[in-house]
Amino acid sequence: MKYFLVTLFLLGVQGCSYKNAYTSFDMNKTAEHIESNTQSSKIEFNERVEGLFTAIYLNNIYKNRFVDEEIFVISLYIKDEMADYKFKLNSENIIDSEKIESNHKYFSLISHQNSWNKNFMIKFKTSARDLNLTLENNNRSSLLKFQKE
Numbered sequence: 001m002k003y004f005l006v007t008l009f010l011l012g013v014q015g016c017s018y019k020n021a022y023t024s025f026d027m028n029k030t031a032e033h034i035e036s037n038t039q040s041s042k043i044e045f046n047e048r049v050e051g052l053f054t055a056i057y058l059n060n061i062y063k064n065r066f067v068d069e070e071i072f073v074i075s076l077y078i079k080d081e082m083a084d085y086k087f088k089l090n091s092e093n094i095i096d097s098e099k100i101e102s103n104h105k106y107f108s109l110i111s112h113q114n115s116w117n118k119n120f121m122i123k124f125k126t127s128a129r130d131l132n133l134t135l136e137n138n139n140r141s142s143l144l145k146f147q148k149e
Contacts, residue, residue, distance in 0.1 A: 033061045034109055041142040043078065043135065051078035053135050056109055057146045058121075070124040070131060073100065075110050075117045078137065085137040089124040096123040 037060045043051035058071040070089055078085065087094055100107050100119035110119055131146040 037061055039144040041144055043142050045140055055133055055144050060149045070127055072122050073106050073109055074120045074122055077117050083137055087122055088134045090127050090132050094122050
C-alpha cells in the first residue's frame with residue numbers, strides 16, 4: 001500500500017507540471033515563436049505535387065519591429081521555373097517584395113535552406129483580422145492561415 005501511495009503521488013506531481021509542444025526540444029523563445037509562426041503547403045495539380053511554399057509570419061515573432069505592415073518570409077519551390085505566381089493576403093496584393101539571399105538578416109529563419117528554393121520577404125498592408133495568405137499559380141492556389149497575436 002505504501003508503494004502504491006508513493007507511485008500515485010509521483011504521477012500526480014508529474015501530471016501537474018507545465019509542458020507544451022516544445023518541452024522536449026532545446027529551443028529558446030525566439031525559436032519557438034519561429035516554429036509556431038511557420039506554415040507550409042504543397043502546390044498540387046491533378047494529384048501531383050508541383051511545388052512547395054513555406055511562409056513565416058514575422059509580425060508575431062518581432063512584435064515591436066513590424067507594426068505598420070504584415071511581413072512574411074517566403075521560401076518557394078515550383079517545378080516549372082517559368083510558372084507565373086503571385087501572393088495575396090486576404091485578397092490584397094503585395095505592396096513590396098525583396099529577394100532574400102544568404103547574407104540577408106532573415107535568411108537564418110528559413111529552416112530548409114537549399115539552392116532550388118526562391119526566398120523572399122513580402123509586405124502587405126496591415127490587416128485587422130486573421131490572415132489568409134494565398135499563393136496563386138496557373139489557376140491553382142494554396143492557402144495558409146495565420147492568426148495575429
